[in-house]
Amino acid sequence: MEDTVKYILELKNVSVSYSPGKQAVDNVSAGIQPHTVTAIMGPSGCGKSTLLRAVNRLHELYRDIRTTGEILLKGESVFRMNPMQVRRLAGMVFQRPNPFPTMSVYGNVLAGYKLNNISLSQAEKDGIVERSLRSVNLWDEVKDSLNKKGTFLSGGQQQRLCIARTLALKPELLLMDEPTSALDPISTARIEELILELKKQVTILIVTHNMSQAARISDQSMFMYLGELVEFGPTKQMFTKPRDKRTEDYLTGAFG
Amino acid sequence: MRHTLEVLNQDTSQPCDRSQRYNPTDRKVTTQQIVMLRPGRSQRYDPTGRNATTQQVVTLRPGKPQRYDSSRNSRRIKDRLFFYLVCCCTFLTLIPLFLILWELIQKGYRQFNLGLFTQVAPTSMEAMLARISGDALPGGILNGITGTLLILFVAILAAIPLGIWVGIYLAEKGERPLARLVRNLADLLQGIPSIVTGIIVYIWVVRPMGGYSALAGSVALAVMMLPMVIRSTEESLKMLPASLKEAGLSLGGSYASVMLRVLLPSAFSGLFTGSLIAISRVMGETAPLLVTALGAAAINWDLSRPTSSVSLLIWEFYNDPNLAPLVWSSSLLLLLIILCINLSAKSIATKWKTQ
Ligand SMILES: Nc1ncnc2c1ncn2[C@@H]1O[C@H](COP(=O)(O)OP(=O)(O)O)[C@@H](O)[C@H]1O
Ligand SMILES: [Mg+2]
Numbered sequence: 001m002e003d004t005v006k007y008i009l010e011l012k013n014v015s016v017s018y019s020p021g022k023q024a025v026d027n028v029s030a031g032i033q034p035h036t037v038t039a040i041m042g043p044s045g046c047g048k049s050t051l052l053r054a055v056n057r058l059h060e061l062y063r064d065i066r067t068t069g070e071i072l073l074k075g076e077s078v079f080r081m082n083p084m085q086v087r088r089l090a091g092m093v094f095q096r097p098n099p100f101p102t103m104s105v106y107g108n109v110l111a112g113y114k115l116n117n118i119s120l121s122q123a124e125k126d127g128i129v130e131r132s133l134r135s136v137n138l139w140d141e142v143k144d145s146l147n148k149k150g151t152f153l154s155g156g157q158q159q160r161l162c163i164a165r166t167l168a169l170k171p172e173l174l175l176m177d178e179p180t181s182a183l184d185p186i187s188t189a190r191i192e193e194l195i196l197e198l199k200k201q202v203t204i205l206i207v208t209h210n211m212s213q214a215a216r217i218s219d220q221s222m223f224m225y226l227g228e229l230v231e232f233g234p235t236k237q238m239f240t241k242p243r244d245k246r247t248e249d250y251l252t253g254a255f256g
Numbered sequence: 257m258r259h260t261l262e263v264l265n266q267d268t269s270q271p272c273d274r275s276q277r278y279n280p281t282d283r284k285v286t287t288q289q290i291v292m293l294r295p296g297r298s299q300r301y302d303p304t305g306r307n308a309t310t311q312q313v314v315t316l317r318p319g320k321p322q323r324y325d326s327s328r329n330s331r332r333i334k335d336r337l338f339f340y341l342v343c344c345c346t347f348l349t350l351i352p353l354f355l356i357l358w359e360l361i362q363k364g365y366r367q368f369n370l371g372l373f374t375q376v377a378p379t380s381m382e383a384m385l386a387r388i389s390g391d392a393l394p395g396g397i398l399n400g401i402t403g404t405l406l407i408l409f410v411a412i413l414a415a416i417p418l419g420i421w422v423g424i425y426l427a428e429k430g431e432r433p434l435a436r437l438v439r440n441l442a443d444l445l446q447g448i449p450s451i452v453t454g455i456i457v458y459i460w461v462v463r464p465m466g467g468y469s470a471l472a473g474s475v476a477l478a479v480m481m482l483p484m485v486i487r488s489t490e491e492s493l494k495m496l497p498a499s500l501k502e503a504g505l506s507l508g509g510s511y512a513s514v515m516l517r518v519l520l521p522s523a524f525s526g527l528f529t530g531s532l533i534a535i536s537r538v539m540g541e542t543a544p545l546l547v548t549a550l551g552a553a554a555i556n557w558d559l560s561r562p563t564s565s566v567s568l569l570i571w572e573f574y575n576d577p578n579l580a581p582l583v584w585s586s587s588l589l590l591l592l593i594i595l596c597i598n599l600s601a602k603s604i605a606t607k608w609k610t611q
Contacts, residue, residue, distance in 0.1 A: 116508050169508065
């Protein structure tokens with residue numbers, strides 16, 4: 001018998017469908033341990049993003065999307081929690097950097113507090129901004145332009161700003177959907193380093209279709225194919241001796 | 257170099273015309289064809305042509321560019337002609353615009369003085385006396401300016417918040433039957449002649465209130481502004497990437513706070529421009545005000561009483577030969593204000609554009 005609280009995130013028979021009868025995510029079950037990096041891999045269209053977005057209940061924004069099964073965040077069902085609380089506990093970083101265009105760098109970092117109507121003293125604000133920007137290694141680059149619009153930064157800086165914005169709220173789980181796919185190799189390398197550092201603070205679930213990236217940064221890997229979770233286990237094991245033929249085919253480049 | 261397959265007719269070596277393009281089911285054509293690969297304009301070809309019969313020969317041969325020279329020349333001439341035509345039409349449409357402006361300046365500058373802004377409209381008698389002695393007309397259009405400000409201000413206060421509210425609804429719940437109905441009604445409303453709107457407001461507001469009033473004028477202008485504000489709000493919200501809303505909500509924001517603090521500010525330039533254009537459109541409206549605000553000789557700040565406006569004054573001046581010279585200066589002023597609003601709307605749209 002496994003103790004459920006040992007997992008920070010537990011998926012039980014999760015299925016998501018965009019239209020009736022077509023499962024984009026099909027009966028996925030998995031448990032994620034705290035302070036690990038888990039990579040979700042698979043050919044595009046296999047349901048990686050869909051699975052990730054089920055965790056913080058983003059699917060509820062759209063009609064017609066049905067999510068079934070159970071998702072436990074720290075042992076508690078996300079469907080029984082307040083969605084706003086779920087989303088604060090499980091922060092999300094998107095594929096394309098999306099800083100709020102009307103806000104400065106400073107304002108972007110504090111956006112979560114503003115959106116949650118949490119008032120802070122000036123000293124608290126300054127502290128949070130500096131700490132969050134330092135934790136994404138962006139502080140030295142932007143400390144002189146905190147009042148500039150977040151959209152003036154380079155793509156890689158913008159993405160780190162978005163990570164800082166999410167971290168500012170101290171989430172326990174960080175959901176990242178191909179956070180480096182829109183970035184150049186140098187920015188990508190910086191974000192990968194960052195992910196390894198952040199492991200101390202948060203648990204990370206990262207979607208990537210870059211296999212070498214998964215190998216570099218993740219402890220655990222999931223391989224999805226056509227909505228199904230084909231294989232889930234330690235990354236090293238998956239890359240050296242995959243259990244399933246489809247995983248092997250994918251890793252050797254037979255498709256994807 | 258790009259190669260395209262072209263189907264040529266064997267005896268003439270000319271491209272077959274479109275109607276007899278290679279068709280595998282047509283025996284007669286296939287036996288006569290050579291499929292050639294050569295550089296040239298990209299052209300669709302039927303991939304099934306590769307399943308050609310044994311009677312076909314496939315050759316690879318460089319093209320003969322000189323064959324196209326004459327057509328290239330004529331195309332250049334056509335391009336030129338088209339360009340000159342565009343220039344001509346642009347010039348033609350500019351002529352009346354400049355003539356209007358010229359006419360207004362020429363006829364209006366004499367009356368375009370400080371008095372225009374500081375005095376109320378003269379009576380017909382005052383104007384006649386001034387004309388007889390050859391002076392410039394006394395008085396101005398202050399009662400019209402204050403009236404326009406009052407009527408417009410109340411209309412803005414009503415139409416813009418309401419329009420933004422409805423626009424948000426359309427942008428967010430656009431597929432619902434009610435939203436579709438509202439959207440269609442808004443489009444319909446935009447097409448209603450302004451005099452009709454005025455008469456409806458006369459029935460709705462003037463009659464129950466027992467008299468013409470600035471408020472009735474405001475209602476008429478608000479009804480005219482509403483569809484423009486609704487649609488521009490909807491369009492500017494829809495232009496925002498979905499990820500912006502998702503990012504806001506992912507930070508744990510409530511829907512209202514994401515809308516208020518992220519989405520509306522990001523769409524602000526569109527909202528503001530749309531509102532300014534709506535204002536400038538109704539600013540010069542005369543017909544709906546004639547049957548609602550009516551007009552007044554003195555300055556009036558009371559919403560429940562008849563009130564003048566710049567456009568109403570222009571209409572009155574036009575109808576009185578003694579006051580006619582004031583038509584030009586007032587029209588010039590109205591035109592300049594509307595021009596300023598439109599130009600600032602444009603510069604705001606480009607300056608505040610958020611990516
Ligand atoms: N908004 C949507 N509406 C309908 N179908 C969608 C939508 N988003 C994704 N899908 C479908 O769901 C499946 C999984 O998509 P997604 O999770 O985005 O894949 P991945 O992130 O692995 O590339 C795909 O087949 C895709 O076509
Ligand atoms: Mg995806």
